[in-house]
Amino acid sequence: MATRARGHSENVPGSFFVDDTCIDCDTCRQVAPLVFADAGDHSFVQLQPESDADVRLAARAVLCCPTNSIGSDRPAEVRAAASDFPVRIDVEVYACGFNAESSFGAHSYFVRRPEGNWLIDSPRWMPALATRFAELGGIANIFLTHRDDVADARRYADRFSATVIIHALDASAFPVAGRVLDGVDPQELAAGIVAIPTPGHTAGHCVLLVDDTYLFSGDHLWWSRPQGRLSASRSVCWHSWSEQCRSMRRLAERRFSWVLPGHGERMHLDDPQGEILALCARMTEGAASDKDAPSEH
Numbered sequence: 001m002a003t004r005a006r007g008h009s010e011n012v013p014g015s016f017f018v019d020d021t022c023i024d025c026d027t028c029r030q031v032a033p034l035v036f037a038d039a040g041d042h043s044f045v046q047l048q049p050e051s052d053a054d055v056r057l058a059a060r061a062v063l064c065c066p067t068n069s070i071g072s073d074r075p076a077e078v079r080a081a082a083s084d085f086p087v088r089i090d091v092e093v094y095a096c097g098f099n100a101e102s103s104f105g106a107h108s109y110f111v112r113r114p115e116g117n118w119l120i121d122s123p124r125w126m127p128a129l130a131t132r133f134a135e136l137g138g139i140a141n142i143f144l145t146h147r148d149d150v151a152d153a154r155r156y157a158d159r160f161s162a163t164v165i166i167h168a169l170d171a172s173a174f175p176v177a178g179r180v181l182d183g184v185d186p187q188e189l190a191a192g193i194v195a196i197p198t199p200g201h202t203a204g205h206c207v208l209l210v211d212d213t214y215l216f217s218g219d220h221l222w223w224s225r226p227q228g229r230l231s232a233s234r235s236v237c238w239h240s241w242s243e244q245c246r247s248m249r250r251l252a253e254r255r256f257s258w259v260l261p262g263h264g265e266r267m268h269l270d271d272p273q274g275e276i277l278a279l280c281a282r283m284t285e286g287a288a289s290d291k292d293a294p295s296e297h
């Protein structure tokens with residue numbers, strides 16, 4: 001629980017504050033960018049929300065914060081905002097919120113499908129969120145993009161008897177997976193749902209492409225708010241940068257229009273192929289380097 005006495009000095013006075021337990025995951029700055037800003041290695045409240053809509057977004061940020069580093073004297077508004085999750089992004093694609101500290105605040109997603117719903121990576125365990133998933137039809141499959149963003153997938157899998165899917169080279173993070181992928185060839189997991197191995201960030205990293213539209217990109221690539229473009233970074237590549245470059249070139253052959261990452265911003269793109277080819281060129285030149293890393297890694 002955030003403590004006002006440990007609040008950062010940059011916070012403007014008012015209802016919301018960020019304390020010194022912030023791990024700089026960037027989530028609050030994405031959820032409520034008017035309210036939260038970047039002080040370099042932590043977030044702070046740059047502007048207290050005034051409108052009901054801005055208070056609601058700040059309250060959502062409180063709930064998304066993986067370390068409970070955001071405090072407020074508006075508990076009723078924060079409690080009310082819990083019912084917003086999962087938050088619809090587009091048609092039947094949702095952001096789960098309730099980011100987990102164990103995944104360094106990575107985003108997770110929920111996709112409704114007639115043949116069974118999907119969870120992509122996992123939020124922290126939250127009974128009210130599980131109830132909401134149940135109301136939306138439950139969870140049939142949990143796709144883990146890579147070993148870092150497992151969070152509380154086990155509890156959601158147990159709650160819904162869901163099949164957990166992960167690549168063999170990252171499977172040590174979830175040894176009881178129901179389906180283990182291998183190799184680097186894309187694999188259709190269900191109608192319109194394709195797992196694409198993208199080794200690089202980790203050896204077993206995969207992205208999930210839904211309906212040639214939604215690319216759940218894990219930590220392979222993301223939208224960089226400061227750069228205003230797609231990005232990947234050598235500084236957060238744990239396995240092999242050269243493999244990540246090759247994976248990116250293969251991915252450039254696919255069609256998609258949304259990038260929905262674990263870390264970094266999600267974005268709808270008008271020219272995804274052009275964006276990703278430009279990223280490939282920067283990666284090859286070595287330009288996609290530390291400065292492109294989202295602060296949350």
Ligand code: SF4
Binds near residue numbers: 064065
């Ligand atoms: S959401 Fe992330 S960046 Fe924001 S206060 Fe919490 S830990 Fe810090």
